[in-house]
Amino acid sequence: MKIRIKFSKxxxxxxxxxxxxxxxxxxxxxxxxxxxxxxEGMSPHQVMSFAQPLSVGSESxxxxxxxxxxxxxxxxxxxxxxxKVMADGIRVLEYKQLPDDAKNAMSCITAADYEVDIxxxxxxxxxxxxxxxxxxxxxxxxxxxxxKKGEQEFDIRPYxxxxxxxxxxxxxxxxGNQDCCMRLFMRLSAxxxxxxxxxxxxxxxxxxxxxxxxxxxxxxxxxELYMNQEDQLxxxxxxxxxxx
Numbered sequence: 001m002k003i004r005i006k007f008s009k010x011x012x013x014x015x016x017x018x019x020x021x022x023x024x025x026x027x028x029x030x031x032x033x034x035x036x037x038x039x040e041g042m043s044p045h046q047v048m049s050f051a052q053p054l055s056v057g058s059e060s061x062x063x064x065x066x067x068x069x070x071x072x073x074x075x076x077x078x079x080x081x082x083x084k085v086m087a088d089g090i091r092v093l094e095y096k097q098l099p100d101d102a103k104n105a106m107s108c109i110t111a112a113d114y115e116v117d118i119x120x121x122x123x124x125x126x127x128x129x130x131x132x133x134x135x136x137x138x139x140x141x142x143x144x145x146x147x148k149k150g151e152q153e154f155d156i157r158p159y160x161x162x163x164x165x166x167x168x169x170x171x172x173x174x175x176g177n178q179d180c181c182m183r184l185f186m187r188l189s190a191x192x193x194x195x196x197x198x199x200x201x202x203x204x205x206x207x208x209x210x211x212x213x214x215x216x217x218x219x220x221x222x223x224e225l226y227m228n229q230e231d232q233l234x235x236x237x238x239x240x241x242x243x244x
Contacts, residue, residue, distance in 0.1 A: 002066060002100065003067050003096065007092045009060045011089035018050070026045075036069050037068040051063065052106065055197065063222070063225075074242075079092050098240045105236050108228075110227055113223040114188065114220055114223060116219070118183075122181075122214050131205050141156050163186050165183070186198050190225065
């Protein structure tokens with residue numbers, strides 16, 4: 001039986017890397033008494049795969065992992081059992097059964113939503129809204145992308161599905177977010193082929209005004225991961241059903 005689990009990651013644990021999060025969930029499955037399947041052979045391991053690594057330092061409301069189980073309790077009971085053993089900052093939100101022929105989460109990701117906060121102490125000294133309009137009207141938006149083979153120029157414009165200013169400084173303050181001077185919403189291409197990081201977009205915005213993005217200027221929260229179904233983007237969790 002295939003299961004898709006959605007979880008959030010906030011607070012200090014955002015500085016824990018992907019491999020450590022994987023190891024943590026392996027231990028959590030045992031502690032929560034989830035009847036997870038193991039591979040066969042000399043060195044059996046849990047059948048578990050994560051959708052997409054989250055950059056160290058970023059937070060998230062929409063992380064996913066897939067597991068296979070021999071037997072399972074209801075979604076409600078399983079979520080409660082997992083949350084009982086979760087570390088501070090990680091919370092399980094969904095536990096759904098997938099169809100037998102469902103692809104794993106990693107292979108079907110096509111897009112992701114992000115919130116990008118610009119920290120108050122790094123408030124831009126230019127009109128960010130005008131810079132954003134200029135970027136979105138351009139037919140191309142080149143960035144320098146670092147790869148294992150070195151640096152290469154890459155046009156990210158076709159992979160920006162939606163970028164807009166969500167909250168201004170006044171709105172951030174009214175919501176009690178004293179640390180934020182502006183928040184942007186981004187829906188970007190994601191997955192193994194064309195994975196566009198919010199940092200790339202922000203660097204391009206600043207570059208249009210002849211500026212460099214300060215190293216610690218932004219805080220990123222991934223809100224959701226999507227798959228393509230009949231030419232529509234749907235959250236990865238929608239591929240499964242609640243277990244009664």
